[in-house]
Amino acid sequence: MTEHKTGPQQQRPSRPASARRKSRWRWFVLMIPVLLVSGFVISKRSAEATDASGKPGTFEARKDNLTITVVESGHVKAQQSTDVICEVEGSGMEIVSIVPEGSVITLEDVEGGKIICELNSSNLQDNLNQEQVVFSTAKASYTEAQEGLLIQKKQNESDLAEAELAVQFGLMDLRKHLGEAVAGKLVEDVDRDPNAPIDVTALLTLLEDPSSEGGAAKQKLKELEDAIVLAKAKLTQADQELTSSKKLRDANYAPEIEVQQKELTVQSYKIQSEQASDTLDLYRRYDFPKETRKFLSDYREAQRELERTHARNRSRLAQAQAKLESARASYELHEARVAKLQRQISGCIMRAPSPGIAIYGTSDDWRQRREDPIEIGDMVHKGQKILTIPNSGLMGVELAVHESSVDKVKVGQQAKVTVEAFPDQAFPGRVSSVAPLPDPQQGWLDPGVKVYTTHVIIDGSHDFIKPGMSAKVEILVEELHDTMIVPVQVVANRDGKKVCYVYSVGGPESHVVETGAFNDVFVQILSGLEVGEEVLLSPPKLLSTSPSDKTNGAGK
Secondary structure, eight states: OOOOOSSSSOOOOSSOHHHHHHHHHHHHHHHHHHHHHHHHHHHHHHHHOBOTTOOBOEEEOEEEEEEEEEEEEEEEEESSEEEEEOOOOSSOEEEEEEOOTTOEEOHHHHHHTOEEEEEOOHHHHHHHHHHHHHHHHHHHHHHHHHHHHHHHHHHHHHHHHHHHHHHHHHHHHHHHHHOHHHHHHHHHHHHHOTTSOOOHHHHHHHHHSTTSOOOHHHHHHHHHHHHHHHHHHHHHHHHHHHHHHHHHHHTTSSOHHHHHHHHHHHHHHHHHHHHHHHHHHHIIIIIHHHHHHHHHHHHHHHHHHHHHHHHHHHHHHHHHHHHHHHHHHHHHHHHHHHHHHHHHHHHTEEEOOSSEEOEEOBOOOTTSOTTSBOOTTOEEOTTOEEEEEEOTTSEEEEEEEETTTTTTOOTTOEEEEEETTSTTOEEEEEEEEEOSSOOOOOTTSOTTOOEEEEEEEESSOOTTOOTTOEEEEEEEEEEEEEEEEEEGGGOEEETTEEEEEEOOTTOOEEEEOEEEEEOSSEEEEEESOOTTOEEESSOTTOOOOOHHHHHHHHOO
């Protein structure tokens, strides 16, 4: 029984239980040859024994019950257990408190969240405080980037609407100047060949067509043409009045000054007519092409600005999204770090996961032997088992079955378990598993020995049975009723056949027999003998049989 100190350090037993069990097993292996030799001598002496008349020792073949069992030793082990594992990452975590080994964890402890182990989390708490400061900054940057993206989207919408409006206004100004049809024709020509010069003459021809739709340019042309017509009409009228005045003057009906006034009027209208023609010519040659090119240029520039606006919007939106993604990545990174540190700190406090008995794991400190149990002050690492809490309500025995018997052992077979601590009490059980492959070789065992790990569950709940106790298991392989049996030593191998020698006055008679199941004492005879026949306990010319010979002779 392990003793525990009340302080932070606990006393250890002078010798670990595993070492004591290993020592007993070595002693048992060393004693096997001695036991075999002793058995051989006893068997030989009994075989050579004779009665007072000199008759050799015999056995009368009989029908009886034959129980076939496999007996092995092992140790008690919980069939269900809960491991308390260190989940904290890092170079090592110091154990600051742990329940004493062997402590009973009750259901009330589990429901109440009893702390069974605690690790030093001071460094983790410092890291968490620093990371939370960085996380707050990252969160603010992330929020700012989110708002920035929304602002940029709204700004892009405004810039795009303004640019689209400028294109619409440019086209409207061009249509107002030339008329919708002529403006459409001009835009179509320019779209087809942006570098082609504007054909002003063709445009004027279209504008002067009476069927064409009017625009500001056509109205201007009409006004200038009307001014010429009006000036010419006034000039004609002035010429007529001048001619009439001259005739009246010549007839002495009108004074000379009236004629002179009429001449001035004619001269004035002539000048007006010439000016109107010049104005129309100047407009057709200069003002109209200039205004047309300006309106067309404004429209084309508005279209180009719309394209630039689309490009700027895409670029600014991409920048805002990239900033947001960067801020989000930083935010999520630090958020994950904070959450991880919180989980790590939470993992430093380990609470009772299930009822049972607390069993220490082994130390992982390079300065100590690995089989030493952990203690307060030890450093543990992620994945290291700190405690095991076996379920005392479901116990079993782990044993190693020799390869010569493993084919007889099947899952579900009944078994009888005797615990070394309670030798007078047998516990019923059943085989729960048989390893499909042999165990790895142990360095100090015979390398030719193959054993298979087998588990036997003990029926019922026995609180006094503790994990690690030594136990012997007798597995019931088969139970034959009313079958013929003889001792295993009477069957010999002769020329590849199994033979029994039946006693007679004239000398032993050999009977070829067919054997069946067997145990350490008796073997089943399927054919070759009759009930009541006496078989020699020691076959002729075979005064001794080794354990391997018995097996070979009795096996089917």
